[in-house]
Amino acid sequence: MxxxxxxxxxxxxxxxxxxxxxxxxxxxxxxxxxxxxxxxxxxxxxxxxxxxxxxxxxxxxxxxxxxxxxxxxxxxxxxxxxxxxxxxxxxxxxxxxxxxxxxxxxEPLDTAFRELPFSAGDLSSPAALLNAMRGAEVTSGGSRQLTGRLMSVTEETVRLPGNDGTTTTRHRVTLMTTEGLRQLVLEEADALRFTDPAVQAQIDRALSAVAENARRERRRLTxxxxxxxxxxxxxxxxxxxxxxxxxxxxxxLWKATYRLSMAQNGQPQNGQPPNGPAKEGSGALQGWAVLENLSxxxxxxxxxxxxxxxxxxxxQALYTPYFVERPEVPVEVLGRIQPTADEGTVTLNDARQAMRPQSEASRAGAPPATAMAAPPPQATPMAPAPAxxxxxxxxxxxxxxxxxxxxxxxxxxxxxxxxxxxxxxxxxxxxxxVPNGGTLMMPIVARALPVERVALYQPGTDARHPLASLRLRNDGDTALPPGLLTFYDRNAAASAYVGDARMATLPAGDSRLLSFAVDQAVTIDREEKPSRRLSRATLADGVLTLSVTDRQSTLYTVAGAPDGDRSVVIEHPRRPGWDLAVPAEGKPEVTANAYRLPLAVPAGKTVTLTATLERPRQERIVLTDLTADQIAARASAPELPPEVRQALTMLAGLRTAVAEKERRIADLERERTERIADQDRLRENLKALPAGSDLHKRTLAKMAEAETRLEALARDMATARAEAEAARQTLRERVKAMTI
Structure with a gap:
């Protein structure tokens, strides 16, 4: 800290x-x-x-x-x-x-009532309490005194005197006395008390717990x-x-808030700052901590x-009682114990005895825990009191x-x-x-800091105009916490509110860009130009390897403001796996998501800036997996070297020859399938024709002709397959021998 x-x-x-x-x-x-x-x-x-x-x-x-x-x-x-x-x-x-x-x-209520014969809900009415205390001895007061044990409290509805039909609810209490069952109406009894002092004390403790629970706002520590x-x-x-x-x-949470006053010429106008005379490009910063006393x-x-x-x-809820959940095991009954079968024993050798943990091996000779414990605090030697x-x-x-x-x-x-x-x-x-519930503003900083006016262009915030911003540098030795900053522009007569900005934590020696308004006087246009450049091509073992560089160029055209020069900072988005190639000079500032590219824009002028991102990658193409048309398309690419295009053209011809042989085999297969289907049809027809008839003889002749054609197709197919395999072998040998 x-x-x-x-x-x-x-x-x-x-x-x-x-x-x-x-x-x-x-x-x-x-x-x-x-x-x-x-x-x-x-x-x-x-x-x-x-x-x-x-x-x-x-x-x-x-x-x-x-x-x-x-x-x-x-x-x-x-x-x-x-x-x-x-x-x-x-x-x-x-x-x-x-x-x-x-x-x-x-002292939650469930703890207070844990050992009582009634619950907190039973204290809601006398009838509920009496029902919960069945069996307890009570004595009624008044003109009719009864003493007995509570049996029941029954609710009943009675009609009041008059013709309006009004009713009321009362409770009839039944007692078991020495004279038998006696009843009284609870609402008509002058008094009703429990004769056992212990029961009365339980009720007093319960009512005290309820009252204490109602005023649990504060606790006293001693x-x-x-x-x-x-x-x-x-x-x-x-x-x-x-x-x-x-x-x-x-x-x-206490909050930090700031005010920055800056004159048009860069000098603060509210007197000399605490650190001495203000320099050109400085602003008077006031920081405040806003806090509340809710203790x-x-x-x-x-x-x-x-x-x-x-x-x-x-x-952590340290003040709440917690109870450990313990598993419940059945009560062991002698007649139900079923010992498991003994599967024998294993005698440990000396090596295994030596591997036993030291704490276990020496447990028999270890002193009792009380002997190993530290002496009580009273026996601790007194040490001299340090400063x-x-x-x-x-x-x-x-x-x-x-x-x-x-x-x-x-x-x-x-x-x-x-x-x-x-x-x-x-x-x-x-x-x-600070009174309880009050709010206080406490000053945390009051000094002059270096300030620079810039125009920050963030495409995701405003696609056409930059943000009027300030680059605030912390030249002190203490970091400034995050907070809102209110910016005032001052002149000789008065100060004017310009806008608010969000300031992140500003470490000592670092700077932050604080945006407070949109600069409508500056207009920015973007044009994306993707491209691709082949830097190297190799052909070996039938694999074409291309070293390609993808390029994403963005042309920023900035039309300057007519009222003065601008120092523009363009935030160009970063992309994972891509590097900034242009501009190549200097080392731009980098945020988590963007490059910050500075650009000086004179008043009324239009300037451009090109930012190019590059990503090198390799394409690996297995030529034997491509068709003739795909190889021909690759060969027509003008970016390839001539010898590579010539080799691909030759491979496309060989692949075409293989394709022609394969088409010949497909044609023969199709004709053979058709001949077999026609022969099956003739065979079915032959079964329905009378033997020796003209139609029977003609069908037999057609079947003989079909059989002859099938034999010829078999010979042609064998020849075509041999030629196709030879063409494929030639293609494989040429591809394997080709190295560029």
Whole structure:
């Protein structure tokens, strides 16, 4: 973390007195009605002294108290903060030891009613409670006194006197008395009480739990701090010491917001900036942190710090009781046990005994756990008390030892923060007061920064016009958190609002382009020109390998503004696997998705810029898999070398010869299929003709003719297949022997 304790300028702090009247802002006094000792709260009462708000959505709250001897310190937190407090609470005692921290249990209603014979719902009405307490002995008061055990409470509807038919509902209670069953109407009894005091106490506890559950907004933690056990002291007591208690809880995200004032000539017009005279091309930057106090208590004169970073923040329900789900096993009954069959044993040899884990082999001789445990805290030798705030957090000693540790060691040290480099702190130099629920604006930066006006062209934002932008450079030693920036253009008479911009995190020494408006005076046209270039072609083993470079050129034509020169930055999109070939000079800035190409555009002039992306790749073509037409199409490509085109033309001729032979075989196959089908037809007809008839004789002659033709087709097909195989062999040999 880079420490950033920024002293706000006098101009920014002049706004503080107006806020003090309403309970906001810095204050130099202590909270009303609280005694202070050495600037810290006295009398053993914990008071909020330090607040640190993080952009991780949490806040660190630190309380202090000055105590003497053993002390019990109380701290109230909201019920919804208890989980965070249990996760993160830490206690620092300069000289004493940290004892226990106690707080009331969560006490959900189901826990409170777990051992009671009735539920929370049974307290909704007297009738429901009496039904739940069947068997309990009750006594009714009034003129008719009855004592007996509850049997039932029955609801009944009765008609009220009069002719309007109005009815009411009442409950008849049935008791088992010494005289037998007796009844009374619950609504007519003057009193009805349980005679057993234990039952009455159960009902009282249940009603108290319901009342406590209704006011569960806050919980009181009690921190037990132990006095140092100084051997030189007779009573074990010491002087005053400081105890600090801190925890992390959920808080609203604090927001950063900025104002940048820049004159037309580049000079800020609101007086001299805090860092000296402004230079040409500088702007006066004011940064503010907007934060809310929703902690549940007022902040009175606290030390306020805001942190910008991206820490890991987690939540866990530590205050909610959890019960482990245990598997239920059946009760073992002697008559139902069924031992498994013994399948024999294996005796381990010496080598296997040596391979047994040391913990298992030496378990028999290990001392009992109580003998290996560390001595109790009372038996720990007393170590000399180190200087306050000198030990790291990891060295907190057991109870009764001296272990003073810094609450914000990792935050307050600039050296440690610089090593981490993860967060940036802004510490307000004066105590701050903010009422609960209030909002505060805290200055975090006030200085002059280098600013350059540019026109940023983003095709995805506006295809025709660039965005009027500012290149803001952070020449300080502290990063600036992200936030909105409001831009003012100032002249000698007044300032004018120009627009808003979104600023991402601005590290020290880096710059950001902040776009605040559309520059309608500049027009940009784009023209895409895809192309392809063959750089190398090889032919070997029947495989044609082409080394191809795909090119995607974009021509940007920029018409300048008539009112002045423009420094245009063109964001040319990046493509995975493609490299920027043109422009080749210089090293352009690169974002995650684009190249930033600078272009100077004079007033009223039109300039062009060509950006070319290249992607080299190889095409591998197996020639034996291509038809004659496909090979001929490849041979006609003018980009191929002449010797390659000549070789492909020759291969196309050989492939054509093979195709002709294959067509001849297909024709013979088709004719053979037709002859066989015709012969089958004649054979079927022959079965239906009378033997020796003229038609029978003619059919036999046709069948003989067909058989003769089939024999000839078989000879021709064998010859055609041999010729086709010879043509294919010639093609394979030529292809294999061809190397270019």
């Amino acid at each position: 880079t420490r950033a304790i920024l002293l706000a300028s006098t101009a920014l702090l002049m706004t503080a007195p107006a806020a003090l009247a309403a309970g906001y802002g810095p204050t130099g006094g202590q909270p009303a009605g609280e005694q202070m000792v050495g600037g810290r709260p006295a009398g053993g009462q914990l008071a909020l002294t330090r607040v640190l708000l993080s952009t991780g959505g949490v806040g660190y709250f630190e309380y202090e108290a000055t105590v003497s001897g053993d002390a019990d310190l109380s701290l109230e937190v909201r019920r919804d903060q208890v989980d965070d407090v249990l996760k993160s609470i830490v206690v620092y005692d300069d000289k004493g030891g940290v004892g226990t921290i106690g707080l009331p249990g969560a 921190v037990h701090s132990r006095a140092p056990q100084d051997k030189t002291s007779q009573d074990g007591q010491a002087g005053d010491r400081r105890v600090r208690v801190g925890y992390v809880a959920e808080m609203p 549940g208590e007022d902040w009175q004169g606290v030390d306020l710090t805001v942190v910008s970073g991206n820490p890991v923040t987690l939540r 306050p705030m000198a030990e790291p957090l990891a060295k907190v000693a057991p109870y009764g030892s001296a272990a003073g540790t810094p609450a914000m060691a990792a935050v307050s040290g600039a050296e440690a923060g610089a090593a981490e480099g993860a967060q940036v702190l802004f510490h307000y130099p004066q105590p701050v007061s």
